Each structure stands twice: as structure tokens, then as C-alpha cells.
Amino acid sequence: xxxxxxxxxxxxxxxxxxxxxxxxxxxxxxxxxxxxxxxxxxxxxxxxxxxxxxxxxxxxxxxxxxxxxxxxxxxxxxxxxxxxxxxxxxxxxxxxxxxxxxxxxxxxxxxxxxxxxxxxxxxxxxxxxxxxxxxxxxxxxxxxxxxxxxxxxxxxxxxxxxxxxxxxxxxxxxxxxxxxxxxxxxxxxxxxxxxxxxxxxxxxxxxxxxxxxxxxxxxxxxxxxxxxxxxxxxxxxxxxxxxxxxxxxxxxxxxxxxxxxxxxxxxxxxxxxxxxxxxxxxxxxxxxxxxxxxxxxxxxxxxxxxxxxxxxxxxxxxxxxxxxxxxxxxxxxxxxxxxxxxxxxxxx
Amino acid sequence: xxxxxxxxxxxxxxxxxxxxxxxxxxxxxxxxxxxxxxxxxxxxxxxxxxxxxxxxxxxxxxxxxxxxxxxxxxxxxxxxxxxxxxxxxxxxxxxxxxxxxxxxxxxxxxxxxxxxxxxxxxxxxxxxxxxxxxxxxxxxxxxxxxxxxxxxxxxxxxxxxxxxxxxxxxxxxxxxxxxxxxxxxxxxxxxxxxxxxxxxxxxxxxxxxxxxxxxxxxxxxxxxxxxxxxxxxxxxxxxxxxxxxxxxxxxxxxxxxxxxxxxxxxxxxxxxxxxxxxxxxxxxxxxxxxxxxxxxx
Numbered sequence: 001x002x003x004x005x006x007x008x009x010x011x012x013x014x015x016x017x018x019x020x021x022x023x024x025x026x027x028x029x030x031x032x033x034x035x036x037x038x039x040x041x042x043x044x045x046x047x048x049x050x051x052x053x054x055x056x057x058x059x060x061x062x063x064x065x066x067x068x069x070x071x072x073x074x075x076x077x078x079x080x081x082x083x084x085x086x087x088x089x090x091x092x093x094x095x096x097x098x099x100x101x102x103x104x105x106x107x108x109x110x111x112x113x114x115x116x117x118x119x120x121x122x123x124x125x126x127x128x129x130x131x132x133x134x135x136x137x138x139x140x141x142x143x144x145x146x147x148x149x150x151x152x153x154x155x156x157x158x159x160x161x162x163x164x165x166x167x168x169x170x171x172x173x174x175x176x177x178x179x180x181x182x183x184x185x186x187x188x189x190x191x192x193x194x195x196x197x198x199x200x201x202x203x204x205x206x207x208x209x210x211x212x213x214x215x216x217x218x219x220x221x222x223x224x225x226x227x228x229x230x231x232x233x234x235x236x237x238x239x240x241x242x243x244x245x246x247x248x249x250x251x252x253x254x255x256x257x258x259x260x261x262x263x264x265x266x267x268x269x270x271x272x273x274x275x276x277x278x279x280x281x282x283x284x285x286x287x288x289x290x291x292x293x294x295x296x297x298x299x300x301x302x303x304x305x306x307x308x309x310x311x312x313x314x315x316x317x318x319x320x321x322x323x324x325x326x327x328x329x330x331x332x333x334x335x336x337x338x339x340x341x342x343x344x345x346x347x348x
Numbered sequence: 349x350x351x352x353x354x355x356x357x358x359x360x361x362x363x364x365x366x367x368x369x370x371x372x373x374x375x376x377x378x379x380x381x382x383x384x385x386x387x388x389x390x391x392x393x394x395x396x397x398x399x400x401x402x403x404x405x406x407x408x409x410x411x412x413x414x415x416x417x418x419x420x421x422x423x424x425x426x427x428x429x430x431x432x433x434x435x436x437x438x439x440x441x442x443x444x445x446x447x448x449x450x451x452x453x454x455x456x457x458x459x460x461x462x463x464x465x466x467x468x469x470x471x472x473x474x475x476x477x478x479x480x481x482x483x484x485x486x487x488x489x490x491x492x493x494x495x496x497x498x499x500x501x502x503x504x505x506x507x508x509x510x511x512x513x514x515x516x517x518x519x520x521x522x523x524x525x526x527x528x529x530x531x532x533x534x535x536x537x538x539x540x541x542x543x544x545x546x547x548x549x550x551x552x553x554x555x556x557x558x559x560x561x562x563x564x565x566x567x568x569x570x571x572x573x574x575x576x577x578x579x580x581x582x583x584x585x586x587x588x589x590x591x592x593x594x595x596x597x598x599x600x601x602x603x604x605x606x607x608x609x610x611x612x613x614x615x616x617x618x619x620x621x622x623x624x625x626x627x628x629x630x631x632x633x634x635x636x637x638x639x640x641x642x643x644x645x
Contacts, residue, residue: 052539073545085536089558098554099544146544 001186002063002076002153003028004049009058011044011210018044019210021058026203029184031177035197036207036233042190043158045207049188050079050156063153078147079156082163084139086131086146093118093127096145117149120179137168144176148183155180157189161196173199194234198222206230223336228344231274237302237313239338240280242273251339255308257287262334268347274338277302277313282320286331291322305330391415393620397424397613405609424614436589437615440597444576445622447512447593451575452568454517459567460560462518463526464552468538478527485520490580497584511585512593516575522567529563530556565633569626576623594619 004026011019019041026032034042047053049060051072060067067075078099086095096117097110105113118124121141131139140160147155157176161169177200180187191197197204198218206213206221206229213233214226225231225239232238244253251259251273259273287307295302296319303314303322307330314330322328339348396405398420408414428437465471466478496515505511533556541551557564579595586592598619601612 050539050543052542072539072543077543079540079543081536081540083534083536085534085540087537087541087555098541098546102545102550146540150544 001028001184003061004154004186004188005059005061005064006045006049007059007061009045009048009060010056011041011048011053012056017056017210019048019056022207022210022212023058024205024212024215026186026188029186031180031187031189031200031202032205033189033191033197033201033203034205034207035191035194036213038192039209040207041210042192042205042207046079046156046158046188046190049154050077051075075154076152077154077156078150078152079158080140080143080147080160082159084131084143084163086139086142088131091128091130092123092134092142092145095131095142096123096127096149099146099150113149113151114145117145120148120182121145121175136164137172140164140172141175144179148179148185153186155185155187157187159190159192161191162193169196176200195236198234204234206233208233224346225274225338226346228272228274228340231338231340235276237277237315239274239276240312241340242307242310242312243271244273245269245271253308253310255310257308257310259287259332260334261339262337262348265339265348267339268341270339270347271342272340272344274340275332276336277315278317279333279336280312280314280330281333282314282316283329283331286329289328289330291324291326291328293324294320294322388415390620393613393616396609397617398422399613400424400610402608402610405613424610425618428611428615428618435611437594437597437618439589440592440594441618441622443509443591444593444595444619447509447578447591448572448575448622450509450513451516452571454513455519455522455571456564456567458518459522460526460557460564461552462523463528464530464556466523466527467530468551468556469548478524481520481523481527485524493580493584496581500585506585507587507591509591512578512582512591515581516578519571522571525567525570526560526563529560533559562633565630569630572626573623576619 006022006024006026008021008023009019010017010021022041022045024032034045036042044053048055049062051067051070055068062075062077087098090098093111093114096114100110100113114127115124118127121144123138123141123145126134126138126142131142134142140163143160160176161172164172173196176189180200189197189200201218203215204218204221205215208229214221214230216224221230221234225234228241232241242251242253242257242259244251244259246252246261246269247258249261251261251270253259253273259275289305289307289312291303291305292311293304295304299317301316301318301320301322303316303320305312305314305328312330337348338346341347392409392414395415395417396408398417399405399408400419400421400423428435430436431438431442462481466474466481471477500506500511500515505514537555537559538551541555546554577595578593579599582591582593582596583599586596589597594615598612598615601608601615
């Protein structure tokens with residue numbers, strides 16, 4: 001196990017910069033998720049960490065050693081690819097033992113370590129099968145087995161669950177988290193799925209356009225997003241954002257709806273008012289709204305309403321009888337209101 | 349209305365089925381005729397090789413008797429299948445087999461390595477080299493053959509096995525075939541092996557080469573046929589029976605006053621058998637490789 005330090009790392013393809021001086025510190029044994037929309041540079045950063053991409057500037061340290069010019073095989077890291085990248089002509093055992101064979105380990109030692117990894121991942125009965133004889137979830141587990149059998153200092157995961165169906169993804173998510181809790185190996189995990197990031201990570205790094213938007217613990221990011229991008233990227237359904245300005249001690253949206261401010265707020269005048277769907281509730285008296293769509297999911301009810309001309313989402317834990325077009329009143333939980341500046345930065 | 353529709357349905361179906369049946373019959377008959385036309389020279393060759401009278405072979409040509417042998421005999425094969433002497437076709441066959449094995453064996457290694465490096469190597473000017481390889485492919489072998497003859501004769505290589513093997517090991521066509529095959533394998537396989545600690549050569553040997561069986565089979569067959577049918581080059585660089593291949597040896601029958609058709613036919617069958625065996629052994633991969641490259645472009 002080792003810590004990972006990324007210092008002002010840049011990546012340019014010719015004249016096109018894709019990573020603009022990213023810095024972060026990943027502690028020994030930590031599970032960090034890089035999350036962001038497609039093209040934000042998260043996979044490029046992971047590949048630079050793996051040694052599969054050259055670094056245009058800055059430094060990457062693994063276990064205190066600068067690895068900028070160190071070959072992937074000498075970085076003592078293991079990577080799980082999105083497409084699994086299992087060797088099709090090798091059995092599960094051969095796939096898992098290949099790295100050890102290259103290291104010159106004896107057959108008995110390879111067998112023992114492959115068995116150990118297979119036991120952890122419940123792959124024992126599959127060791128003699130070829131990858132084409134396995135299901136998607138099993139292939140994913142073999143890919144993880146291939147990584148853990150080496151006892152690396154750092155695990156890298158590049159969107160490993162995106163080829164699985166929704167149900168299997170939930171199961172595998174738990175398996176990866178459980179594996180990390182047992183092995184305590186430093187892990188960097190790339191995903192575009194914020195639920196995956198929230199549920200698995202010790203800390204999340206939100207990226208956009210080759211820059212880090214915010215680094216923090218999952219609930220920190222959820223409760224106190226640093227800007228409107230993080231506010232809308234983390235959480236599903238996304239946070240409701242209303243543009244407007246303060247007038248007469250209230251926040252008046254562009255469509256003229258007046259929203260209450262947190263009591264005693266004296267900070268910079270916000271230009272964007274944010275409230276998460278579950279912090280907007282139906283009340284006897286409050287901000288007038290009109291029901292547009294009602295989506296019961298069983299455990300909760302999602303309601304799309306119009307506040308003036310602006311859409312807003314509500315997530316209600318209680319089952320409610322609502323009809324499209326029905327006028328209601330909604331009220332925000334004032335302790336959970338997020339205020340942002342014109343540039344989208346948090347001000348409260 | 350619906351009753352009427354139901355009652356007319358079976359007649360329509362029967363008509364359609366009989367039309368499809370006739371069409372299939374015509375198709376099958378056409379395929380059979382084409383196949384017979386293609387196979388008939390081969391059949392004639394085998395039948396003639398089993399006849400012991402060379403004048404009878406000549407007389408039978410042009411009639412259906414060319415496809416029938418009343419008293420088959422292997423005497424012609426016994427006559428030409430010697431390892432020494434005037435009719436040492438057994439020796440020529442072994443020469444050809446050795447040249448084939450050495451050229452194809454070395455060709456598979458060299459061309460696959462070159463294709464792999466062009467597809468995956470971190471080589472400066474890779475695109476330029478690939479363009480040159482493709483450009484070389486359009487130059488016909490015959491146009492460079494005289495300078496090659498001068499080169500090998502100055503190097504003192506004439507009348508050797510090496511002179512028939514070395515110049516034809518590396519080929520732009522086969523390098524390109526391997527390049528195309530390797531380039532379409534996923535990048536992650538290379539990277540995963542790299543992460544596992546494999547060197548570039550190890551990635552080639554342990555991952556990419558075992559996965560390239562269809563390409564290996566295709567190149568084996570194409571290269572095998574090309575080597576086996578080499579005629580102009582060996583005639584220019586061999587003077588004695590020492591390294592003479594069977595294709596050149598057979599031609600000697602036709603340079604004499606009297607043509608021994610019986611021996612020529614038996615020698616031709618001998619020449620045909622190994623390449624046919626090679627094709628039969630690899631044809632599954634051969635076909636799949638060509639179909640694959642056609643679909644994937």
C-alpha cells in the first residue's frame with residue numbers, strides 16, 4: 001500500500017490541453033473516486049497514474065517516489081479496465097497468474113496466490129474456464145482477481161462496471177467496496193456515475209474540463225457543493241437551481257417567484273438559489289407551485305412542479321395523492337438552502 | 349370474407365413453395381456444373397497419373413475416357429519417386445518441402461513481428477514505414493528479379509537452398525495482413541499485459557501471436573502456395589539437382605523431344621498433394637480470416 005500524490009499535473013495532446021494542472025493527495029489505503037462527465041479528463045488522469053499516458057507537466061508520486069518516467073510495470077500498481085481486457089486464449093487461472101509468471105514466481109507460489117485471490121472473489125470453480133465461457137459479472141471478478149493477485153501498492157479502476165446491467169452493477173459495487181475494506185489497498189476509481197462515486201468512495205474528486213472542481217467526502221460534496229456544477233452533478237434527481245437576485249430580504253427568481261433565504265444570511269448577494277429535491281416539501285402555506293408530473297417509485301415519489309415558469313423537482317418520502325395541474329404550495333428547508341454567486345461559486 | 353381468405357391461403361403457399369423449390373434446383377445444378385468444370389482438370393490429372401501408357405493418355409484427352417482408368421497402376425509414381433538419378437522427383441519434392449517449410453516458418457515470424465511493431469510499437473515514422481510497405485506491395489516480383497539475381501550471384505549464393513528462401517521471407521503483403529489483424533485487437537489487451545509486467549516482445553509472443561491464428565493460417569496458405577509455385581526465381585538461381593524444387597523439375601519433361609505424359613502427370617500429382625494437405629489443414633481459419641477482413645474492412 002502507498003499514498004499517491006498528484007502535483008500540478010498537466011496533459012497536452014499537441015497544442016490541446018486536456019488536464020490543466022491538477023493536484024491532489026491520496027492517502028495510504030484510501031478509496032478515491034474520480035468522477036465527472038465524459039471528456040472531463042478523469043480517465044486520462046488515471047492512465048497517467050498507470051503510466052499508460054505521458055505526463056506533459058507536473059509530478060506524480062507513488063509511495064513518495066516520483067514515477068513520471070517509470071514504466072507501468074515498475075510502478076507496482078494494478079489496473080482493472082472497463083472492457084476487462086482478459087486474455088481470451090488463457091484460462092481464468094492463467095489470466096490471474098500471468099503477472100506472477102512474468103515476475104518469475106514458481107508454479108507452486110503462483111497456484112497458491114491465484115487460489116487465495118479466487119477464494120476472495122468466489123472464482124474457485126471457474127479457474128479452468130476461458131473468458132468467453134464467463135458472464136459479464138464473472139469476467140469483471142476475474143479482472144479484479146488479476147489485479148489483487150499481484151498484491152499491488154495501488155489499484156486503479158477505469159469505469160469497471162459500465163458494461164454491466166443495472167442489477168449486477170449494484171452487486172459488484174458492494175463487492176468492490178467489501179474487497180477494499182478487506183484489503184485496505186489504496187484505490188483510485190474512475191466513474192461517470194455519481195451514485196457509484198457516492199456509495200463507494202472515502203473521498204470524491206469531481207472533475208470538469210480537465211480541472212478539479214471539488215475534492216471531499218461524499219456527504220460533504222452533497223451537503224456543501226463548492227459550485228453549481230458540483231451541486232447539479234452530485235445527487236439524483238439533481239439540485240434545483242433558480243437564477244435571480246435578493247429583493248426585500250427574499251430571493252426573487254427571474255420568473256418572479258419569491259423564495260425565503262436562510263435566517264440571518266448576511267453574506268455576498270447570491271445570484272443562484274439552490275435546493276435539493278428532498279429539501280423542498282409540500283406545505284399548507286408557502287411558495288405557490290403547479291404539479292406537472294408525478295412519478296411514484298414505491299419508496300418515494302418524484303414530483304415535477306412549476307415555480308412560476310421554472311421547473312423544480314421534489315422528492316417526497318410520503319405517498320401523496322397529486323394530479324397534474326393541481327395547485328400546491330412548497331416550502332424549502334431553510335437550513336439546506338445553497339446560495340451561489342454569479343460565477344456559480346458557493347457563498348453561504 | 350375471412351373464410352375465403354383462409355381457403356385460398358394453402359394454394360398460394362404451395363405455389364410459392366414450388367417456385368422456391370425450382371429455384372433451388374436450378375441453383376444446385378448450376379453450382380454442380382461450375383464445380384465440375386473447376387474440378388475436371390484435377391480429376392483428369394489424377395486419372396492420367398494412374399495410366400501406364402503415355403500414348404493412351406494423349407489419345408484419351410478430349411474425350412470422356414480422360415476421366416476413366418480401366419487398370420489403375422502406381423507404376424508412374426514408383427518411376428518418378430526416386431531420391432537420386434535422372435528421375436529424382438522424390439528428392440525434388442523433399443527440396444520443395446524444405447524450401448516451403450523454411451520460407452513459411454521464417455516468414456510467419458518475421459512478417460508477424462513487423463506487422464506487430466507497425467501496429468503497436470512505439471516507433472518513429474511508423475506511418476511512413478507502413479506507407480512504404482504498402483507501396484512496395486504494388487511492385488511486381490518480376491520487375492526486381494534481375495537485380496536480385498545479380499545480387500545473389502555476387503554473394504555466391506546461387507544453387508543453394510538459402511537463395512530460394514531468404515529473399516522471400518519478408519513480404520509487404522504479409523506484413524500488411526498481420527498489421528491489419530493486430531491493429532484491430534483492443535488496445536486494452538496490450539495495456540493490460542504492459543501493466544502485468546510484460547515486455548513488448550513478451551506481449552507479442554504470449555498475447556498477440558496466440559490470438560492471431562486466423563492471420564497465421566491465412567499467411568501460411570498464401571505464402572505456402574506462392575513458395576510452392578515459385579518457378580522463375582529457382583530456374584534463374586539453380587543449376588543442379590542439389591536444391592532444385594519440383595516445379596522446375598517437372599518443366600524438364602516438356603523441354604525434351606518426347607513428352608512422358610505419364611511421368612509428368614505423376615510428378616504433378618506429387619507436387620499437388622502437399623499444398624492440398626496444407627490448405628485442408630488450415631482452410632477453416634483461411635476462410636474465416638478472409639470473411640472477417642471483408643466484413644471489418
